[in-house]
Amino acid sequence: MARAVSRNTRIGWTIAAWFVALLIFFPILYAIITSFKSEQEAIAGFDLIPSFTLESYREVQSQYNYFRPFMNSVIIAVGSTVLALLVAIPAAWAMAFSPTKRTKDILMWMLSTKMMPAVAVLVPIYLIFLRTGLLDTRTGLVIVLMLMNLPIVVWMLYTYFREIPGEILEAARMDGATLGQEIMHVLAPMAVPGIASTLLLNIILAWNEAFWTIQLTTTNAAPLSAFIASFSSPQGLFWAKLSAASTLAIAPILIMGWFSQKQLVRGLTFGAVK
Numbered sequence: 001m002a003r004a005v006s007r008n009t010r011i012g013w014t015i016a017a018w019f020v021a022l023l024i025f026f027p028i029l030y031a032i033i034t035s036f037k038s039e040q041e042a043i044a045g046f047d048l049i050p051s052f053t054l055e056s057y058r059e060v061q062s063q064y065n066y067f068r069p070f071m072n073s074v075i076i077a078v079g080s081t082v083l084a085l086l087v088a089i090p091a092a093w094a095m096a097f098s099p100t101k102r103t104k105d106i107l108m109w110m111l112s113t114k115m116m117p118a119v120a121v122l123v124p125i126y127l128i129f130l131r132t133g134l135l136d137t138r139t140g141l142v143i144v145l146m147l148m149n150l151p152i153v154v155w156m157l158y159t160y161f162r163e164i165p166g167e168i169l170e171a172a173r174m175d176g177a178t179l180g181q182e183i184m185h186v187l188a189p190m191a192v193p194g195i196a197s198t199l200l201l202n203i204i205l206a207w208n209e210a211f212w213t214i215q216l217t218t219t220n221a222a223p224l225s226a227f228i229a230s231f232s233s234p235q236g237l238f239w240a241k242l243s244a245a246s247t248l249a250i251a252p253i254l255i256m257g258w259f260s261q262k263q264l265v266r267g268l269t270f271g272a273v274k
Contacts, residue, residue, distance in 0.1 A: 034243035042239035056244035069227035080145035092157035160194025
């Protein structure tokens with residue numbers, strides 16, 4: 001009897017999980033379906049059977065220069081992630097292995113900055129970028145997105161580093177390892193799952209960022225998020241082209257997430273079981 005109840009419970013949870021997953025994925029699926037419609041079909045109404053035309057994709061590729069914002073997205077996402085890791089790894093190492101009475105307060109303060117609405121600091125950041133020549137540049141967006149995601153990166157790395165025995169690092173110091181060697185040759189290899197999952201998550205966050213990319217760029221450094229927003233005009237929304245642009249924008253990150261899902265899950269559960 002207990003086995004039957006347990007089996008029914010597992011089946012119930014599985015059905016519920018699939019329902020939630022499909023509910024979350026449905027907007028993406030509908031955008032993909034709409035991208036294969038003509039503009040007339042897209043605005044006609046709700047229909048899950050498109051005519052499978054590639055007209056919108058051809059126009060997005062030829063008339064709107066998709067390749068440039070795609071490369072901007074790659075450079076900005078990867079650049080901000082690498083820069084964030086370069087800053088966060090030493091910071092997380094210091095707080096994990098040389099904590100002070102204020103370490104937890106510092107971590108909470110860093111996390112609290114994520115609770116502030118981005119629009120509250122838009123004007124000062126915009127003026128700083130205007131006076132320093134960073135408006136509509138990849139460098140400016142790399143810096144902004146790095147600072148925006150840095151608290152999450154530090155928190156994640158700090159959590160992973162806490163699971164590594166400090167005695168291993170002490171043994172490395174006794175063998176004459178310098179600080180850089182300790183981090184690069186001892187700590188980093190042991191925390192590869194955690195670092196990899198942090199890297200992947202940060203790339204996803206940077207790739208999907210829309211507020212700062214739209215506010216701080218116009219044409220030169222506009223990534224795919226700003227590229228998608230350009231399909232909204234005074235004449236209205238071009239639904240089919242918007243869906244095609246959205247599909248092309250999310251396809252790389254979906255493919256990356258699909259192939260790296262095992263590494264991502266492994267990193268997110270790193271240290272969960274001792």
